[in-house]
Amino acid sequence: MNKSVLVSILVIIVALGAFFMFQQEPQPRDLVVYSGRSKALVDAAVEKFKADTGINVEVKYGGSTQLAVAIIEEGAQSPADLFWSQDAGALGAVNKAGLLKQLPSDLTNSLPETFRNNNGSWVATTARARVLAYSPERLAVEDFPASVTDLTNEKYRNRVAWAPTNASFQSFVSALILEFGVDATREWLVGVRDNGAKNFANNNAILQGIAAGEADLGITNHYYLLRTKAENPSFPVEQTVFASGDIGNMVNVAGIGQLSSSDNPAAIQFIEFLLSEETQLWFTQQVFEYPVIELDVANLPTNQIMETAPVINLEELDDLDQTLQLLREVGLL
Template sequence: MRTRLTATILATLLGATLAGCGSTEAAHNGPVLTVYSGRNENLVKPLLEQARQALGANVKLDVRYGDTAALAGQLAEEGDRSPADVFFSQDAGALGALAAAGRLGPLPRAVLDASPEQWRAADGTWVATSLRSRVVAYDPRQVAEADLPKGIDDLLDPKWRGKVGFAPSNASWQAFVTAVRVLRGEDGARAWLEKFKANEPQKYDNNIKIRDAVDEGKLPLGLMNHYYWFEKAAQVGVDKMNVKLHFIKGNDPGALINAAGVGVLKSSKNKALADKFAEFLLSAQAQQYFADTTAEYPVRAGVVSGKHKLPALADLQPPDLKLADLQSLPKTADLLRQVGLL
């Protein structure tokens, strides 16, 4: 009797589970668009909800968040078997690497034309959705403006030993190192990294922790992206922050402007819908979100932030390279491991 009772309970539970699964499936009969997002969920989840609404009431968005480099590696490994339709990347280099591997298909002309030529792939397989600048965060209580680094070589000065923070596993740091490789060659990049390591920089998990360490006086200098400062300023107010930003000028890797971007997988079974998703990210609505909510530079002409007072994009002096030149991320990761910075 006990055996029969146990079997009955298990059957009831299993039936309820299956019924629950069936009801969930029944609740959605429309198409499902699968997005691999290297962009942080806290930053872009509201935007992706707007995208879902723009795609249509019967469309379900299945978003899988993760590290940009890891997701790009997963997409490369999955190949044509990947369930992904769209890759929303934190970094242009990862998109370039996937394009070079033949994993991305061409985007519609309407999507490409929404962004200036310098911010998209030459073969039309990906396009930038927003821009960010590398900056030096500093604590003015410890660092005078006259002592701020004019370029990345100044960071090698012994006076900064143990006083510079960086996030070795972060995609933006690895894109910066890729820019060093492109601008200075492999030997030049290795030499800089070895000297940088010898100066005992402080490792952090991410840009937010770097920003906060500088703000709290635990770190004089930190290497990060500009928008993390503006994010905190919007939360607590500039008058309650100690950390300030320094934009490096000239043809220096420390002034790199990188991009978040989007590409549609060649293997997507929902290409029309995926193209529409990409088009939405270049729409005035989405571009205003980047300008006001994430404090990034929009790529669409005529969109400006009504909330953040960013330096004008035209006033920045990034190094002379194309975003497509940042696609050799695997070589960057190998170099960082060899040097002992990853």
């Protein structure tokens, strides 16, 4: 074999080796996220991730409960890489079905135990508190209910607003079941319903209903009013908490987990992005939720909120079927 032929063969071998090495490297591909978080709240963060990384993100928005049910039905065939839930209960249901994979320990261990589940398959991205929104013109301080269970009282007849189809409310009902049992929770739901509670589509609608005089008080998540007040400081609604430790003050989390069927490396990048100081600060200042990492932010009442919150194992709020069945049984779904 002459020298030129040998050189040509070596060049071909090197080129083929480089080609196959290149082919074996993981190539960036679209990241598919099922998001129970509304587009209005998180779209800006998604767009920032896309701009920073060059990775395209396809987001399927919907209710957290409905998306959890869809993922469980899809099983290993789900096109989703990540499930970003509005509440821990929906994440717990997907995890209970064995459809979330364990996240890297350096990622999960960077958070307090309160903000990650026991087996490391999901982490919290932000926290929020349940509060009592009210009309200061029509509800005097001395008439504030001490407990959310007091909303069955005659003095609140035809005055209460709630959102039974909302995922946050449903997670709250799961917490009631965990705290008091199914029978007591059924009794409370029926009591509030029969006391003339008015159904609204979501937390924002509750606030608008109180402002319009359709209700005098309602149970919502804390950040909706803060966002509204940032745009309209004279908005005629205020909010408060129930007595310390009351189940009505529960602190829930939005959280995220990677599906077991996903091998997309961009999934972990997205979670790390959500937990970065920059993104956590954005959620704190723009969405008015509470961060899950330590931030040096003035006047952030996270500690005060946690002090009034009941002790709840969020991972145990995973029986969606039981909660939905109960809500259907009492005619709220």
